[in-house]
Amino acid sequence: MAWDVERTKRLLLDAATAEFSEHGLAGARIDRIAANAGVNKERIYQYFGKKHELFAVVLSAQLRSTMDAVPMKGEGPAAAGDYAGRLFDHHVAEATIPRLVFWEGLERGESAAADAARAEYHRAKVDGFQRLLPGLDRPQAAELLLTIVTLVNAWPVLGHLDELLVGADEAPAARRSARRASIVQTVELLAEAAQGTGRRDRVEVQG
Incomplete structure (x- = not known):
């Protein structure tokens, strides 16, 4: 056989x-x-x-799978908030990506940052986010996307801080919903501010 x-x-x-x-x-x-x-x-x-090469293959496969499972859809601040909410849902349901990324940062951050394949993956993510929020330049889009990733990756692996800071009075499902709503609102507000800044910058340049 x-x-x-x-x-x-x-x-x-x-x-x-x-x-x-x-x-x-x-x-x-x-x-x-x-x-x-x-x-x-x-x-x-x-x-x-x-x-370490096997670890890189595992993480790359997980990142590609997440990109397929949680696509960027629509346009504008509400679309950015929706993306953040869906990414949060994905990572709460399956915490593998947050855990792997945190381990990577602790154990091989510099080598990961120098990895050409990882850099290309994240360039594509920023490109997609710029299409989601027209008018943002690349640094603005990258900064906001980093904020989203940080917010949604942290909650599944820092649950003890959530309990210490917020408390455990709510049922777990209600607490998750509240945290999700907070992240979505935060991202929408940041996206609105970033687009406003981008518009002002373009007006100043044209003027």
């Missing part, structure tokens, strides 16, 4: 995603990934290289 390479890769990536999400890059164990996938660990090195 022929070896099903693609199935083996999927099993390894699924096991690696769970392992890195739970333990980070330094704490993850290749033996554990292989055992959970039911695959010889030598296949990991054969298909993906070293552990």
Whole structure:
């Protein structure tokens, strides 16, 4: 029987995603990934290289999946708020991306920033956000998108701070809804302000 390479890769990536999400890059164990996938660990090195290379593949796959699952739609501040709300929903339902990104920042931030593939992915995200908010220049769009990502990534992994700062009087579902509404409102207001600044800048240049 022929070896099903693609199935083996999927099993390894699924096991690696769970392992890195739970333990980070330094704490993850290749033996554990292989055992959970039911695959010889030598296949990991054969298909993906070293552990940090496997981590990069896992995160890249998760980011692409999220981009497909949460597209940018519409135009204007309300569309920006809607995108932030849907991204929040996605990350609350599946906290893998927030956890992986936080681990990445702690353990390999500089090397990630220098990664050409990651840089291209984020350039595409900023391009899309500029289309969502016409009139914003690239630095404005990047700044606002960074704010959105920071807000929606933080809540799933910093729940203890939410409880310390806000308290635990509300039911979990009600608290999530309240936090979501706060993020959406914040993003809409920031988007309105950014578009207003962009319009004023264009008028000044034309004048």
